[in-house]
Amino acid sequence: MVNALDPQNMNRFSEASVSVEIETEDMTLNIGPQHPSTHGVLRLVAKVDGEKVHDVKPVLGYMHRGYEKLAEVRSYPQITTLVNRIDWVAGFSNEIPFIAGAERLMEIEVPERAKHIRLILTEMARISSHFVFNGAYALEVGALTPIFYAMEDRERVLDLIESVTGGRFHPNFNRIGGVKPAAGAGPTSKKNIQDLPAGFYRDTKVAMEKVIQAADQFQNLIGGNEVFKKRTKNVGVLTAETAEAYGVSGPILRASGVKSDLRTQTDYLPYDQFDYDIPVGENGDCYDRWDVRVKEMVESAKIVLQAIDSMPSGPLQAKVPKVIKVPQGRTYVRAENPKGEMGYYIVSDGGLGPYRLKVRTASFSNVSILPIMLEGALLPDLIAIMGSLDFVLGDVDR
Amino acid sequence: MTEVLIKVGFLAIAALNGAIIFTIMDVKGASWMQRRPGPLHVGLRGFIFPLAEILKFVQKEDIIPTEVDRPVFKWAPAYVMVSCVALFAVVPMSPTLVVADLELGVFFALAISSLGTIGVLTAGWSSANKYSLMGGLRAAGQLIAYELPLILAVVGVVIQAETMSLVGIVEKQIEWGVPFVVGGQIVGFLIFMVAATAEMMRVPFDMPIGESELTMGFMTEYSGIRFLIFYISEYMNMFILCAIASTLFLGGYHVPLLPTEWVNFYGPVVLLTKTAILGFILVAIRWSQPRFREDQLQNLAWKILIPASLVNILVTAVMKVGF
Numbered sequence: 040m041v042n043a044l045d046p047q048n049m050n051r052f053s054e055a056s057v058s059v060e061i062e063t064e065d066m067t068l069n070i071g072p073q074h075p076s077t078h079g080v081l082r083l084v085a086k087v088d089g090e091k092v093h094d095v096k097p098v099l100g101y102m103h104r105g106y107e108k109l110a111e112v113r114s115y116p117q118i119t120t121l122v123n124r125i126d127w128v129a130g131f132s133n134e135i136p137f138i139a140g141a142e143r144l145m146e147i148e149v150p151e152r153a154k155h156i157r158l159i160l161t162e163m164a165r166i167s168s169h170f171v172f173n174g175a176y177a178l179e180v181g182a183l184t185p186i187f188y189a190m191e192d193r194e195r196v197l198d199l200i201e202s203v204t205g206g207r208f209h210p211n212f213n214r215i216g217g218v219k220p221a222a223g224a225g226p227t228s229k230k231n232i233q234d235l236p237a238g239f240y241r242d243t244k245v246a247m248e249k250v251i252q253a254a255d256q257f258q259n260l261i262g263g264n265e266v267f268k269k270r271t272k273n274v275g276v277l278t279a280e281t282a283e284a285y286g287v288s289g290p291i292l293r294a295s296g297v298k299s300d301l302r303t304q305t306d307y308l309p310y311d312q313f314d315y316d317i318p319v320g321e322n323g324d325c326y327d328r329w330d331v332r333v334k335e336m337v338e339s340a341k342i343v344l345q346a347i348d349s350m351p352s353g354p355l356q357a358k359v360p361k362v363i364k365v366p367q368g369r370t371y372v373r374a375e376n377p378k379g380e381m382g383y384y385i386v387s388d389g390g391l392g393p394y395r396l397k398v399r400t401a402s403f404s405n406v407s408i409l410p411i412m413l414e415g416a417l418l419p420d421l422i423a424i425m426g427s428l429d430f431v432l433g434d435v436d437r
Numbered sequence: 438m439t440e441v442l443i444k445v446g447f448l449a450i451a452a453l454n455g456a457i458i459f460t461i462m463d464v465k466g467a468s469w470m471q472r473r474p475g476p477l478h479v480g481l482r483g484f485i486f487p488l489a490e491i492l493k494f495v496q497k498e499d500i501i502p503t504e505v506d507r508p509v510f511k512w513a514p515a516y517v518m519v520s521c522v523a524l525f526a527v528v529p530m531s532p533t534l535v536v537a538d539l540e541l542g543v544f545f546a547l548a549i550s551s552l553g554t555i556g557v558l559t560a561g562w563s564s565a566n567k568y569s570l571m572g573g574l575r576a577a578g579q580l581i582a583y584e585l586p587l588i589l590a591v592v593g594v595v596i597q598a599e600t601m602s603l604v605g606i607v608e609k610q611i612e613w614g615v616p617f618v619v620g621g622q623i624v625g626f627l628i629f630m631v632a633a634t635a636e637m638m639r640v641p642f643d644m645p646i647g648e649s650e651l652t653m654g655f656m657t658e659y660s661g662i663r664f665l666i667f668y669i670s671e672y673m674n675m676f677i678l679c680a681i682a683s684t685l686f687l688g689g690y691h692v693p694l695l696p697t698e699w700v701n702f703y704g705p706v707v708l709l710t711k712t713a714i715l716g717f718i719l720v721a722i723r724w725s726q727p728r729f730r731e732d733q734l735q736n737l738a739w740k741i742l743i744p745a746s747l748v749n750i751l752v753t754a755v756m757k758v759g760f
Contacts, residue, residue, distance in 0.1 A: 068567050076649045090571075090731055179649045181640060181728025187471040266641050266727045418571070419730045422650050 065093055072101045076179050076422045079432030081406070085413075085421065092421050095413040097406055102436035110396040115141050115215060115363050118392070122383075123209040125400060126434040128171050129164035129377045130208045131200065138213040139307045140372035140385045144365045145215065151309070151351040153217035156234065158308045159243070159346050160200060160212065162339040166250055167196045168377035169332045169339075172429045176329060177261055179426035180270045185261055192253040195246045202236045215363055217356035234355050240347050247340040254336045262330060271325035275412050275424035278323060285411070286404040289379025290335060291428060294320030294327040301375035308374075313345045325427040332429070364391060378402050378434055402434035444526075444536045452525045455676035456669045459716050460487045463672070466720035494665035502565065502658055509563035514659065514666035516556035521673040524549045528680045529604045531690050531704030542603040543595060546681055547588050550636060553674065554580040557638075557645060560667075561655035572654025575731055576645035579635050582738035583642075587632035589746035593625040593753040594685050603681075607689035611697060616688030621756065624749045626686040628742050630715070633678040635734065637671065640723040644731050675719060676712065683711035 065086040072080035080101035086094040123130045174189030204210030279295045302310040318334035320327030365387040373382035379401025388394040527542040529535035561573015598609040635642035646654040690704030
């Protein structure tokens with residue numbers, strides 16, 4: 040025990056400088072699985088110091104439904120109902136690469152008309168997915184109104200999808216070798232197969248014009264908002280190198296300045312017949328990711344408008360055997376989904392269903408970037424960055 | 438004693454009604470801007486909706502989590518509400534229709550208005566929830582950042598009016614012929630409104646609630662009637678701060694050209710109209726703007742609003758002495 044008042048010690052103590060730093064401990068904050076901004080049941084274990092995020096660990100698996108395993112005991116036509124539910128915001132586009140993979144293994148040439156219908160509906164699914172993103176993202180940075188407009192505009196597109204396929208989210212419309220006859224087309228017979236419902240072209244033209252208008256409105260009202268710019272510009276910057284290293288794809292990769300779009304790189308649908316731009320961002324921040332998606336909506340609407348103008352006539356279905364058996368072999372088909380690259384690796388042993396199905400989903404790889412992007416971010420930025428990745432938990436966990 | 442009771446009753450009823458009117462306005466504004474048909478049509482064109490809301494909350498179970506600091510948790514909503522109601526005491530509806538015409542009315546109003554934040558902070562602290570705690574701390578941070586510009590903005594008015602009594606301020610504006618917002622306090626008015634928006638925790642400064650980040654901020658753990666009290670005091674606060682802003686800057690219960698001898702009759706109507714106009718602007722902002730980040734709010738307060746309000750005071754003082 041040292042007596043501080045002892046004259047001998049006084050000198051020593053007076054020289055000692057006060058250097059006490061307040062020791063703070065990081066607080067572990069569980070964001071999710073039940074949280075308004077995690078798009079479902081993503082859980083983030085965040086180490087936060089006040090508002091500052093030091094470390095984030097995404098915990099996945101709350102939504103795992105085992106579709107890859109289930110697919111092993113299902114036949115090919117049955118699997119489309121499963122894969123519809125992977126990314127439920129854009130249900131239709133999940134079917135395409137799977138069906139295309141099966142067709143490639145069976146060496147079936149799909150009729151042009153069926154391909155065009157697939158393409159139109161895929162682009163519509165992209166538009167509807169980006170509408171949801173637009174509304175939800177505004178909600179995440181605190182603007183409550185845009186979601187209502189986005190949902191209302193999306194409804195027009197969903198109505199069109201419904202009029203063709205009979206389903207809004209889970210159309211289950213693709214068949215191996217083509218598409219099924221349209222839902223709203225009235226009575227069908229073998230001789231007279233109605234494919235698209237009456238008035239579809241007219242309605243589509245109106246709806247696509249509305250989509251372009253809505254995108255313009257978003258650009259003005261959300262993108263032009265000063266508070267929105269403050270919240271998103273230079274927030275969560277993702278460089279092209281990091282994005283590529285982590286397998287990030289889709290609009291997020293393009294926002295970082297990489298002009299990579301599987302629609303032009305592969306031939307799963309006849310995109311080469313149409314004229315469209317691939318919007319690319321500059322800085323790779325949240326604003327660019329938002330901006331790229333809004334521009335993409337306009338491009339998708341343009342593709343749809345071109346596609347209905349150049350719709351070829353012909354059959355809807357190629358000739359396929361009654362019992363679908365896929366020959367032995369393996370293939371990987373990838374497609375540009377609204378969220379990014381989606382791929383199906385199909386291993387067939389010649390049976391009714393695949394021997395093994397591996398699904399590569401965009402959101403899963405995109406979420407893997409979260410710990411890198413969130414390090415040192417502020418808590419509100421965490422939400423802004425997470426929202427800008429636009430993931431769907433069904434797409435993450437499958 | 439009876440007089441005190443009547444006054445307290447008047448305060449509570451007036452403030453509550455103001456809150457209900459503002460709730461209707463907010464909900465109707467939302468449904469109008471968001472094209473949501475519900476609150477425009479259901480139940481007498483949406484006008485009895487707040488009643489249903491209140492009944493719903495009252496009959497709900499009042500859940501108190503086990504880990505909370507019980508007395509603090511229970512009393513925090515009441516604390517917030519009382520501070521709101523007390524604020525209304527100094528607002529004059531007419532020269533005579535005022536609960537307490539204090540000599541230091543402005544001082545009282547500003548002091549009481551910051552008390553509510555203590556309630557918010559204790560609610561966040563006692564909830565034993567990390568989200569609530571962050572909401573409460575954000576509210577405290579906001580209080581420190583915004584109380585200063587709020588006070589400094591009012592100082593300009595006080596210099597110009599040479600009195601701190603709210604009735605006196607209004608009388609001065611009648612004497613001048615124009616409200617202070619026209620007569621040189623436009624900057625002060627804007628600063629006051631921005632700071633008041635932060636004070637009442639509304640968009641774009643609603644970080645203490647920040648439902649996309651903190652689920653419901655300091656209110657996360659509250660349910661039933663205690664949540665209702667928070668909910669109502671939010672609107673009460675909005676109503677009263679708008680009323681104070683109209684009194685200080687917009688000429689209070691009087692509009693130019695109206696005969697002053699009738700002011701006791703039209704006073705309340707005029708004041709409420711002005712309050713409603715200010716309230717509508719806040720509603721429009723709420724449904725059209727995203728939320729700022731906490732550090733951006735602090736930057737705005739310390740780097741822009743406080744210097745601007747100091748310059749405002751300087752200019753006002755120079756004008757006052759010079760002319």
